[in-house]
Amino acid sequence: MNGTRVTAAARLSAVAVMSAGLLATGAGLSAASDEPGAWGDTMRWKDGLSATVSKPAKFTPTAYAVGHEAGHQGVKWRIKVHNGTDEPFQASLMSVYVKAGDDGDSCEEIFDGTLGSGISGSVSPGSSGTAEFAFDVPRGGLGKVDLEVVPGFDYAGLHWVGKVP
Structure with a gap:
């Protein structure tokens, strides 16, 4: 039992060190553009993954x-992720x-019925996944x-970046 705890702790430590290394060096998958998009735009990461964010709806x-x-004010967006890579995309790791x-x-993200559940599972290469995400925005x-x-x-x-009509 004690060996299992040590092994699990060692794995977690290794993941933490690798993550810290990626963050410290700026490594990882960068965006194809540093400029923000407007509502409805499709933007891409350099590996071929892309996302489209709809116009917001109150x-x-x-x-x-x-x-x-x-x-x-409750505000929701439909976010579509298209997997243009050669590997399955683990959508459950996505954050908004x-x-x-x-x-x-x-x-704050709003969880209300199916809102807030995100894109479940993974998205196969060449396929897309879509979900609605909702947030609690101060009226001002x-x-x-x-x-x-x-x-x-x-x-x-x-x-x-944009206004909520």
């Missing part, structure tokens, strides 16, 4: 939603972040919203 979260604060307003305040920050998609630990994030 919505009213249900009473059962998690991550919504009274006075804020939203910042709003001139100060770039971080926004709707004029400038920055949505970032990070496909996995070894990818740089891509940004889409």
Whole structure:
């Protein structure tokens, strides 16, 4: 039993060291462009993976939603990831972040029914996966919203910036 703990701890340590090395050296899969996209644009990473972020849509979260604060606006986006690589894309590792307003305040993700579940499983080469993602945006920050998609630990994030109509 003790040997199992040591082995698991050693593996976790190795992963942490490798991740730190990637982050410290700037290694990993970078974006094809450093410029942010606009709503509806398709942007690509250098390995052939791409993402399209729809125009945002306001919505009213249900009473059962998690991550919504009274006075804020629920906003959702449809995000499509197309796998133009030769390997399956592990969509469960993908993260989406939203910042709003001139100060770039971080926004909570809203989990409401199927919203917030993300793209499940993996996406085969040549295929796409799509899901809706929702965030709780302060009403004063709707004029400038920055949505970032990070496909996995070894990818740089891509940004889409715009207003929420």
